Amino acid sequence: QAVLxxxxxxxxxxxASASLTCTLRSGINVGAYRIYWYQQKPGSPPQYLLRYKSDxxxxxxxxxxxxxxxxxxxxxxxxxxxxxxLQSEDEADYYCMIWHSSAWVFGGGTKLTVL
Amino acid sequence: xxxxxxxxGGLVQPGGSLRLSCAASGFTFxxxxxxxxxxxxxxxxxxxxNVKKDGSEKFYVDSVKGRFTISxxxxxxxxxxxxxxxxxDDTAVYYCAGEAGSDVDYWxxxxxxxVSS
Numbered sequence: 001q002a003v004l005x006x007x008x009x010x011x012x013x014x015x016a017s018a019s020l021t022c023t024l025r026s027g028i029n030v031g032a033y034r035i036y037w038y039q040q041k042p043g044s045p046p047q048y049l050l051r052y053k054s055d056x057x058x059x060x061x062x063x064x065x066x067x068x069x070x071x072x073x074x075x076x077x078x079x080x081x082x083x084x085x086l087q088s089e090d091e092a093d094y095y096c097m098i099w100h101s102s103a104w105v106f107g108g109g110t111k112l113t114v115l
Numbered sequence: 116x117x118x119x120x121x122x123x124g125g126l127v128q129p130g131g132s133l134r135l136s137c138a139a140s141g142f143t144f145x146x147x148x149x150x151x152x153x154x155x156x157x158x159x160x161x162x163x164x165n166v167k168k169d170g171s172e173k174f175y176v177d178s179v180k181g182r183f184t185i186s187x188x189x190x191x192x193x194x195x196x197x198x199x200x201x202x203x204d205d206t207a208v209y210y211c212a213g214e215a216g217s218d219v220d221y222w223x224x225x226x227x228x229x230v231s232s
Binding site for chain 1: 150152159160161162165174175176177210215216218220221222223224225
């Protein structure tokens with residue numbers, strides 16, 4: 001089982017909100033980790049969005065709009081990237097990442113379609 | 116402005132070697148961890164290796180241990196990845212990236228490594 005699992009795709013309408021999940025493997029407690037989120041558009045390198053561990057330990061990337069935010073669902077053992085007020089320019093691949101066992105680990109990525 | 120510019124990619128035969136370089140500018144290079152991350156064609160991101168600010172600690176993904184070596188030259192503001200015993204599954208775009216979650220968490224445009232006979 002992969003360390004981080006993301007749904008492969010998600011669709012949402014312009015103006016709506018999208019919740020992208022990043023589920024940690026059983027036995028790895030989401031509460032202990034900072035979860036990092038990246039956005040990648042076709043033909044471009046990834047861009048850092050934000051990291052979230054708790055409401056007192058979070059950071060927004062430089063220039064990243066506040067409509068991108070992070071949270072956790074402890075019951076689901078998952079990190080969440082919430083994008084509110086979806087815009088067409090938000091259509092991209094989104095990756096989560098954690099530092100686990102002396103290695104950076106990425107989720108498989110979620111392709112977000114805004115239509 | 117943070118800039119990271121990779122070079123050194125190309126076509127190499129299985130079993131061959133390549134050395135990637137990353138030229139950094141716009142920030143105090145010696146103050147940050149640096150990483151190499153790769154992306155196979157049409158696939159997701161895979162972290163490859165990172166190195167501490169002074170080069171004293173290095174970490175690698177299991178699949179490259181013993182074959183790849185990350186290094187840095189703080190006097191030249193440069194990051195390197197020596198890749199030996201290359202395999203077809205090492206084919207990817209290789210990105211140089213600044214310290215995760217820091218104010219220099221930026222990525223270069225990447226350099227393509229193709230391992231094929």
